[in-house]
Amino acid sequence: MSNGHGSTAGRIDLDLIAQMIAPESRVLDVGCGDGDLLALLRSQKNIDGRGVELSQEGVNASVARGLAVVQGDADADLSDYPDDAFDYVILSQTIQATRNPKAVLHQMKRIGRRVIVSFPNFGNWRVRLQLLFNGRMPETRSLGYSWYDTPNIHLCTVRDFASLCEDLGLGIEDALILTGEKAWRISDPGMLANLFAVDAVFLLSRRN
Amino acid sequence: MNTIEKAAGPSGAPGPDSQEFEEGGIRVQRAAMTFGPDQPLALDSGVNLSPFTIAYETYGTLNADKSNVVLICHALTGDQYAASSHPQTGKPGWWPHMVGPGRPIDTNRFFVVCQNVIGGCQGTTGPKDIDPATGRPYGLSFPVITIGDMVRAQAMLLDRLGIRDLFCVIGGSMGGMQVLQWAAAYPERVFSAIPIATAARHSAQNIAFHEVGRQAIMADPEWKQGAYLSHGTTPGKGLAVARMAAHITYLSEAALHRKFGRNLQDRDSITYGFDADFQIESYLRHQGSTFVDRFDANSYLYITRAMDYFDLADDYGGVLANAFRGTAARFCVVSFTSDWLFPTSDNRQIVHALNAVAAKVSFVEIKTDKGHDAFLLDEPEMFATLRGFIDSAARTRGIAG
Numbered sequence: 001m002s003n004g005h006g007s008t009a010g011r012i013d014l015d016l017i018a019q020m021i022a023p024e025s026r027v028l029d030v031g032c033g034d035g036d037l038l039a040l041l042r043s044q045k046n047i048d049g050r051g052v053e054l055s056q057e058g059v060n061a062s063v064a065r066g067l068a069v070v071q072g073d074a075d076a077d078l079s080d081y082p083d084d085a086f087d088y089v090i091l092s093q094t095i096q097a098t099r100n101p102k103a104v105l106h107q108m109k110r111i112g113r114r115v116i117v118s119f120p121n122f123g124n125w126r127v128r129l130q131l132l133f134n135g136r137m138p139e140t141r142s143l144g145y146s147w148y149d150t151p152n153i154h155l156c157t158v159r160d161f162a163s164l165c166e167d168l169g170l171g172i173e174d175a176l177i178l179t180g181e182k183a184w185r186i187s188d189p190g191m192l193a194n195l196f197a198v199d200a201v202f203l204l205s206r207r208n
Numbered sequence: 209m210n211t212i213e214k215a216a217g218p219s220g221a222p223g224p225d226s227q228e229f230e231e232g233g234i235r236v237q238r239a240a241m242t243f244g245p246d247q248p249l250a251l252d253s254g255v256n257l258s259p260f261t262i263a264y265e266t267y268g269t270l271n272a273d274k275s276n277v278v279l280i281c282h283a284l285t286g287d288q289y290a291a292s293s294h295p296q297t298g299k300p301g302w303w304p305h306m307v308g309p310g311r312p313i314d315t316n317r318f319f320v321v322c323q324n325v326i327g328g329c330q331g332t333t334g335p336k337d338i339d340p341a342t343g344r345p346y347g348l349s350f351p352v353i354t355i356g357d358m359v360r361a362q363a364m365l366l367d368r369l370g371i372r373d374l375f376c377v378i379g380g381s382m383g384g385m386q387v388l389q390w391a392a393a394y395p396e397r398v399f400s401a402i403p404i405a406t407a408a409r410h411s412a413q414n415i416a417f418h419e420v421g422r423q424a425i426m427a428d429p430e431w432k433q434g435a436y437l438s439h440g441t442t443p444g445k446g447l448a449v450a451r452m453a454a455h456i457t458y459l460s461e462a463a464l465h466r467k468f469g470r471n472l473q474d475r476d477s478i479t480y481g482f483d484a485d486f487q488i489e490s491y492l493r494h495q496g497s498t499f500v501d502r503f504d505a506n507s508y509l510y511i512t513r514a515m516d517y518f519d520l521a522d523d524y525g526g527v528l529a530n531a532f533r534g535t536a537a538r539f540c541v542v543s544f545t546s547d548w549l550f551p552t553s554d555n556r557q558i559v560h561a562l563n564a565v566a567a568k569v570s571f572v573e574i575k576t577d578k579g580h581d582a583f584l585l586d587e588p589e590m591f592a593t594l595r596g597f598i599d600s601a602a603r604t605r606g607i608a609g
Contacts, residue, residue: 016380026566038486050563050568050569056572056574056593058228058587059570059571059572059590059593060572060592060593061568061596062570063540063572063593063596063597063600063602064595064596064599065585065595065596065600066600066601066604067570068538068569068570069570069572070559070563070569070571071571071572073572078557079565080556080560080563081564082563082564083568085563105427171372
């Protein structure tokens with residue numbers, strides 16, 4: 001499972017996610033890579049963290065930092081966790097690479113009181129223009145793959161994502177969009193956000 | 209082989225008979241401790257075993273606050289000689305890549321204890337030892353033992369050695385079962401636990417393979433209803449067949465193909481007979497015959513039975529997670545892709561149960577074609593994982609590195 005933890009966009013992404021997390025909470029990072037976010041949260045917020053990571057290298061790097069990380073993937077292994085096991089379940093730059101994003105989000109909602117998802121926005125104006133003028137599948141900095149070898153098999157736009165959250169009974173508590181190096185808090189994941197966001201970060205909670 | 213000479217005097221005698229030497233840069237203590245009538249081993253079967261002896265080895269030095277103890281639990285046909293030469297066979301210890309100076313279990317840093325399990329045949333009391341009630345070898349009158357009994361005996365030895373806390377309990381296969389039992393039965397004593405290629409309960413398929421092995425032993429006329437020592441015979445053929453069948457389960461089809469294929473043994477063509485035409489046959493026969501030299505047939509019956517009976521959840525209302533409820537230990541579970549004896553799914557059940565009680569659990573599935581035996585072999589990825597896990601746990605525990 002690919003994730004953006006290593007990239008520059010990923011770093012900003014991590015900082016934004018970290019700001020959303022309350023101290024002393026229980027956190028599951030799905031697709032945790034080398035454990036950068038968990039290590040950051042451990043030192044900054046004193047959280048009790050767990051990780052899920054597909055790659056052997058990522059698991060080894062995380063375990064060597066004293067993090068508790070299970071080798072597995074979002075699609076298959078979230079069902080192993082009990083209800084309400086975590087205060088936050090995080091999926092950073094990974095949802096677009098899952099086989100069944102809806103099922104993954106549903107599992108995250110089940111095991112975490114709050115859900116944080118960040119993803120590249122396919123509704124960004126550059127992406128739209130590439131398709132419009134080139135007639136070719138877009139390749140951008142955060143989506144730098146050809147159509148035939150991309151791990152990103154379920155790309156979506158900010159509005160698509162908001163609509164799925166609505167379907168799943170997930171309320172949006174907070175939403176940030178990234179435009180290059182800058183982050184903006186948005187009150188409405190609408191047309192404008194969808195046009196300018198390169199990446200988006202959503203803090204979600206169950207709507208009862 | 210004679211059992212190690214037991215410590216003279218009444219139980220509670222402080223000094224085990226022991227020898228100390230250095231091998232491969234490791235300070236080895238080779239010892240045996242006897243527990244007298246005042247300290248019987250209370251077995252799960254209800255029997256009190258007494259007296260009994262535990263043969264064990266230690267490597268390295270116990271630190272001042274006794275915080276650096278690593279307990280290694282051996283597998284079915286393993287023994288206490290994890291990192292030193294086997295006194296009988298002269299072969300190096302069975303876990304050379306894992307244990308030693310600078311190894312993941314660094315003998316310069318940790319005080320490592322490895323005990324021969326109860327029912328074993330390397331100095332710990334087992335069916336080949338003399339039953340004090342009859343003056344003859346126990347044979348089948350030895351009580352049936354369990355994984356729980358093995359761990360209880362290990363705890364008694366550690367108590368006797370003045371060791372309460374285990375920095376780490378580690379083992380593969382049946383050793384992994386003991387690790388799980390330790391974490392469940394003595395949670396306050398275990399800081400970290402590494403169960404490798406194991407299961408919280410023995411599968412039907414594995415019980416089936418064990419039964420084949422036991423039947424092979426019992427079908428050997430030399431077995432004499434288990435009383436072969438009194439008859440001066442050895443059920444070597446049966447034990448060798450048991451070992452051959454079991455050995456196949458420790459490997460994988462891919463590894464067998466890679467190592468042997470259909471290659472012929474010291475011949476250019478098939479012989480139209482039942483000699484070991486194929487290398488794999490010759491290899492298995494060798495495995496069988498060398499095993500007979502170092503292992504007791506009745507011990508094999510008893511220890512395989514202990515594995516068959518292992519079902520940790522059964523002791524906790526049928527819910528495995530309950531076995532680990534409230535545990536503060538950190539776990540690192542390891543499985544291997546080509547292990548079909550203790551497949552990843554068995555290991556994942558352990559992870560699942562630990563997740564259910566919010567335990568600190570890490571898990572890796574190592575890619576290898578070497579099958580179940582991979583845990584004993586040179587698997588750099590496994591060492592990388594475990595080195596990272598052990599080092600970070602040691603830092604947290606404040607063990608000087």
